[in-house]
Amino acid sequence: MWAILACAFAAEPVVSLQEAEASGFLPVELPADPPAPLRVLKGAVVWTSVGERLSPGYVVLRNGKIDAVGAGEPPAVPGAAIIDLAGRHVTPGLIDTHSHLGVYPAPDAQANEDGNEMTSPTTPGVWAEHSLWPQDPGFQTAVAGGITTLEILPGSANLVGGRGVIIRPTPRRGSRAMRLDGAPETVKMACGENPKRVYGEKSRAPSTRMGNLRGQREAFLEAKAYLAKWQEFDRKHSEWATPKKKKSKGEEPKAPDRNLEMETLAGVLTGEILPEIHCYRADDMLSFLQLSREFGFKVRSFHHALEAYKIADILAKEEVAVSTWADWWGFKLEAYDGIQENAAFIEVAGGRPVIHSDSPIGIQRLNQEASKALYRAKDAGFDVTESDAIRWVTANPAWALGIDDQVGTLEVGKRADVVVWSSNPLSVYAKAEQVYIDGQLLYDITHPEPWSDFMIGQEAR
Numbered sequence: 396m397w398a399i400l401a402c403a404f405a406a407e408p409v410v411s412l413q414e415a416e417a418s419g420f421l422p423v424e425l426p427a428d429p430p431a432p433l434r435v436l437k438g439a440v441v442w443t444s445v446g447e448r449l450s451p452g453y454v455v456l457r458n459g460k461i462d463a464v465g466a467g468e469p470p471a472v473p474g475a476a477i478i479d480l481a482g483r484h485v486t487p488g489l490i491d492t493h494s495h496l497g498v499y500p501a502p503d504a505q506a507n508e509d510g511n512e513m514t515s516p517t518t519p520g521v522w523a524e525h526s527l528w529p530q531d532p533g534f535q536t537a538v539a540g541g542i543t544t545l546e547i548l549p550g551s552a553n554l555v556g557g558r559g560v561i562i563r564p565t566p567r568r569g570s571r572a573m574r575l576d577g578a579p580e581t582v583k584m585a586c587g588e589n590p591k592r593v594y595g596e597k598s599r600a601p602s603t604r605m606g607n608l609r610g611q612r613e614a615f616l617e618a619k620a621y622l623a624k625w626q627e628f629d630r631k632h633s634e635w636a637t638p639k640k641k642k643s644k645g646e647e648p649k650a651p652d653r654n655l656e657m658e659t660l661a662g663v664l665t666g667e668i669l670p671e672i673h674c675y676r677a678d679d680m681l682s683f684l685q686l687s688r689e690f691g692f693k694v695r696s697f698h699h700a701l702e703a704y705k706i707a708d709i710l711a712k713e714e715v716a717v718s719t720w721a722d723w724w725g726f727k728l729e730a731y732d733g734i735q736e737n738a739a740f741i742e743v744a745g746g747r748p749v750i751h752s753d754s755p756i757g758i759q760r761l762n763q764e765a766s767k768a769l770y771r772a773k774d775a776g777f778d779v780t781e782s783d784a785i786r787w788v789t790a791n792p793a794w795a796l797g798i799d800d801q802v803g804t805l806e807v808g809k810r811a812d813v814v815v816w817s818s819n820p821l822s823v824y825a826k827a828e829q830v831y832i833d834g835q836l837l838y839d840i841t842h843p844e845p846w847s848d849f850m851i852g853q854e855a856r
Contacts, residue, residue: 409650410636410650411629411632412622412625412629412658412661415650415653415658416658416662420571422571422572423571424567424568424569424571424572425572426567426572428833429835430458430459431456431457431458431459431811431833431834431835432456432476432834433455433456433457433458433472433474434455434456434475434476434477434834435453435454435455435456435469435472435475435476435478436453436454436455436456436480436485436813436815437451437453437469437477437478437479437480438451438479438480438481438482438483439452439453439480439481439482439485440452440483440484440485441453441454441464441466441484442484442485442486442487442782442785442805442820443464443487443804443805444486444487444782444785444789444790444803444804444805445790445804445805445806446782448782449464449466451467451481452464452465452466452467452485453465453466453467453468454485454813455469455472456811456813456831456834457475457811458834459810459811459834459835460808460810460811460834461806461808461809461810461811461813462807464805464807480815482818483815483816483817483818483828484816484817484818484819484820484825485805485813485814485815485816486785486789486805486813486814486820487543487789487790487802487803487804487805487812487813487814488541488542488543488544488789488802488812488813488814488830488831488832489540489541489543489762489788489789490542490543490545490789490792490793490796490802490803491537491542491544491545491546491751491752491758491761492546492671492696492698492716492718492749492751492795492796493546493548493671493698493718493751493752493753494537494545494547494548494751494752494753494755495510495547495550495753495755496531496533496534496537496545496547496564496755497523497526497528497529497531497533497534497547497570498510498523498526498527498528498547498548498549499550499755500528500531500533501531501532501533501755501849502849509528510523510548510549510550511549511550511552511553511556512549512553512556512557513552513553513593515553516554516555516590516600516601516610517553517554517555517610517611517614517656518549518553518556518557519557519558519582519659520557520654520655520656520658520659521549521556521557521558522557522558522560523547523548523549523558523559523583524547524558524560524571524574526549527547527560527562527570527573528570529566529567529569529573530847530849531847532845532847532850533755533758534564534847535564535838535845535846535847535850536755536758536759537564537755537758537759538830538832538837538838539827539830539838539840539843540758540759540760540761540762540827541761541816541827542564542758542761543563543564543802543812543814543830543831543832544561544562544563544575544796544798544802544812545562545758546559546560546561546562546581546796547559547560547561547562548581548583549583550583551589551590551673552585552590552593553585553590553593554584554585554590554601554607554610554614555582555583555584555611555614555659556582556584556585557582557583557659558580558581558583558659559580559582559583559671560573560574561574561575561578561579561581561796561798562574563832564832564837565832566846575798575801575802577798577801578796578797578798578801579667579668579669579796579798580662580668580669581668581669581670581671581695581796581797582662582663582668582669582670583671583672584611584670584671584672584673585672585673585674586604586673586674586675586676586680586682586683587607587673587676587679587729588675588727588729589673590607590610591603591604591606604679608682608683611683611686612689614656615660615663615686615689617657617660618657618660618661618663618664621651621654621657621658621660621661622657622661622664622665624651625650625651628648628649628650628651631648632647632648632650635647635648664690664691664692666692666693669796669797670687670692670693670694671695671696671698671718671795672694672696672697672698673698673699674697674698674699674700675699675700675701675702675729676701676702676732677702677703677705677706679729680697680700680702680703680706680710681709684713684715693714693715694713694715695715695716695796695797696715696716696717696718696749696795697710697715697716697717697718698718698719698751698753699719699720699730699753700717700718700719700737701720701723701724701729701730701732701733701734702733703717703719703737703740703741704734704736704741705732707741707743707744707746708744710741710744711741711744711745714747715746716746716747716748716749716791716792716795717737717738717747717748718749718750718751718792718795719737719738719741719748719749719750719751720733720751720757720764721735721738721750721764721765721767721768721771722767722768722771735767735768735771736772736775736777737768738750738768738772738787739768739771739772739777739779740777742772742777742779742783743777743778747791747794747795748787748791749791749792749795750764750765750787750788751792761788762788762816762820762821762825763821763823764788765784765785765787765788765821766821766822766823768784769781769783769784769821781819784821785821789803789804790804791803810832811831811832811833811834812831812832812833813829813830813831814827814829814830814831815827815828815829815830816828826840827840828840828841
């Protein structure tokens with residue numbers, strides 16, 4: 396919504412908090428991609444991520460959107476390029492809800508560490524977009540693994556780390572042009588060990604879990620007061636703009652001063668910015684859910700969430716997604732109780748498990764990560780299917796990011812984000828052979844072409 400308002404109100408006086416916020420989204424780089432070719436993908440096993448597997452099936456890509464999906468032979472499509480994919484598998488583009496590509500880019504160097512603004516425990520005013528380096532070669536290797544959409548987040552040092560950004564891993568000169576149009580804003584917050592360790596070692600608050608919650612509650616108390624000022628201004632300005640008959644309009648009310656920190660948290664309170672919460676322990680997740688109830692907002696997803704299985708029923712009831720790993724655990728104390736059946740517990744409880752990467756390596760094989768979680772589920776006797784596992788990296792992350800109306804499934808009208816796999820995508824041997832984003836062939840395993848300025852010429856050295 397912010398991006399739409401940016402164009403509409405750029406030249407007008409600010410008369411609402413939304414319009415003030417929108418000024419920060421004005422574009423400079425305006426990409427002009429060529430029209431996406433008309434294509435028919437036929438003969439493959441088509442995983443729609445809406446419960447169907449079509450064998451064989453077809454997908455028609457037209458003007459960057461999915462125009463048709465079905466079983467058997469496709470209808471005649473005049474002018475379309477017909478791509479016979481017999482023996483292949485087709486899925487929606489994979490979606491990673493938790494990445495630091497671009498803000499901790501390759502090459503790994505201190506000069507490139509732009510993901511944690513560790514100058515204050517609450518920094519909601521910073522945006523990951525403003526640190527994101529589009530030339531990170533990790534974007535291209537992610538696409539080669541089937542990734543078509545990802546959320547770039549700040550790190551987890553802070554109680555409120557700042558805004559995330561939902562992007563397309565496409566060749567662009569600036570980060571803003573990588574944004575997925577129509578995607579909501581997100582904000583990263585953190586529970587547990589990280590904030591209390593980072594600031595406790597600096598002999599400042601927070602240094603305990605109770606200090607964490609106090610800091611977050613204080614931030615939202617301030618945001619609530621800030622939002623109330625803008626709501627009061629909106630009321631007065633509306634009355635001024637439409638005065639009763641025979642009454643002078645008087646002086647136009649003055650808008651409150653902007654506060655970038657509070658604008659983000661006010662967006663959380665109004666439901667326009669989705670909270671994505673770094674949290675490992677079950678008790679920490681429950682504490683944060685209590686905080687969200689206190690201030691009247693919904694948590695969209697807990698990230699990492701290694702003890703989510705302990706409260707799977709509550710998370711399902713509260714409609715909170717769980718963005719987790721297949722098998723990371725034990726690397727710090729709050730990760731000690733992680734189990735490889737975590738996603739399965741969430742699935743059978745009726746929740747929304749998501750397999751994320753939080754890694755420039757793991758993102759290259761997110762399909763295999765989902766497969767590992769599926770194997771552990773089946774081995775433990777859970778009633779979980781391959782179609783469920785594919786949803787963990789397609790439909791469910793789309794919901795967690797608030798973009799399920801655009802991506803995540805192969806349905807007519809959605810963006811033509813499609814991956815062609817050499818074999819069953821849950822096989823360790825499967826490779827992404829073709830990756831389409833908005834109907835454009837962005838990756839072809841037979842003709843890989845580097846687009847990062849950093850990588851051009853590197854292979855010849």
